[in-house]
Amino acid sequence: MFTGIVEELGEVTAVEKLGDASRFRLRGPLVTDGAKHGDSIAVNGVCLTVVDLGDGEFTADVMAETLNRSSLGALEAGSRVNLERPTAVGGRLGGHLVQGHVDGTGRIVERKASEHWEIVKVSLPAHLTRYVVEKGSITVDGVSLTVVDAGPDYFTISLIPTTLALTTLGIKGPGDPVNLEVDVIAKYVERLLGTTVSEPEEPAK
Numbered sequence: 077m078f079t080g081i082v083e084e085l086g087e088v089t090a091v092e093k094l095g096d097a098s099r100f101r102l103r104g105p106l107v108t109d110g111a112k113h114g115d116s117i118a119v120n121g122v123c124l125t126v127v128d129l130g131d132g133e134f135t136a137d138v139m140a141e142t143l144n145r146s147s148l149g150a151l152e153a154g155s156r157v158n159l160e161r162p163t164a165v166g167g168r169l170g171g172h173l174v175q176g177h178v179d180g181t182g183r184i185v186e187r188k189a190s191e192h193w194e195i196v197k198v199s200l201p202a203h204l205t206r207y208v209v210e211k212g213s214i215t216v217d218g219v220s221l222t223v224v225d226a227g228p229d230y231f232t233i234s235l236i237p238t239t240l241a242l243t244t245l246g247i248k249g250p251g252d253p254v255n256l257e258v259d260v261i262a263k264y265v266e267r268l269l270g271t272t273v274s275e276p277e278e279p280a281k
Contacts, residue, residue, distance in 0.1 A: 080220020123176025
């Protein structure tokens with residue numbers, strides 16, 4: 077379980093294609109400090125398992141399911157990524173409850189700079205619109221954010237200087253893909269009430 081509070085802006089150092097899977101080598105001295113084989117680390121909001129460690133870097137195997145449902149398949153050596161370790165039980169939840177299980181991908185539509193922050197508009201897949209509400213929480217590339225405006229096929233977020241400086245959201249531009257994870261509580265409530273709407277799944281990328 078994560079909180080969507082990014083700890084480190086890391087970097088992909090190598091990508092090995094393995095048929096329908098990939099092996100990533102990522103640099104993150106902070107998140108690997110004290111980590112061990114089998115631990116979880118969120119990479120752009122995707123929960124990955126550490127399979128190897130050394131010199132401030134870690135290796136993770138990414139299967140076809142993850143590559144199809146997230147934007148990790150577009151990463152290459154030199155790509156910057158948001159990194160977060162799992163939250164410790166008993167610690168403060170600075171963001172909201174995040175599983176690291178990506179629900180779909182969107183794309184940055186536009187950015188509007190203000191004096192002290194930026195408003196960013198992100199496209200929203202049809203199968204996720206019912207989970208996104210004004211002032212609700214959403215995770216974008218692993219960053220816990222508050223929805224400013226929820227449209228029929230988009231949402232907007234407001235980014236403070238700290239988020240712009242310390243995450244990939246400060247360097248991504250229009251057209252760039254982002255991983256989206258909606259509030260899991262909303263999905264459980266929908267399931268329990270038996271109100272699930274049947275919609276086509278987002279096509280594999």
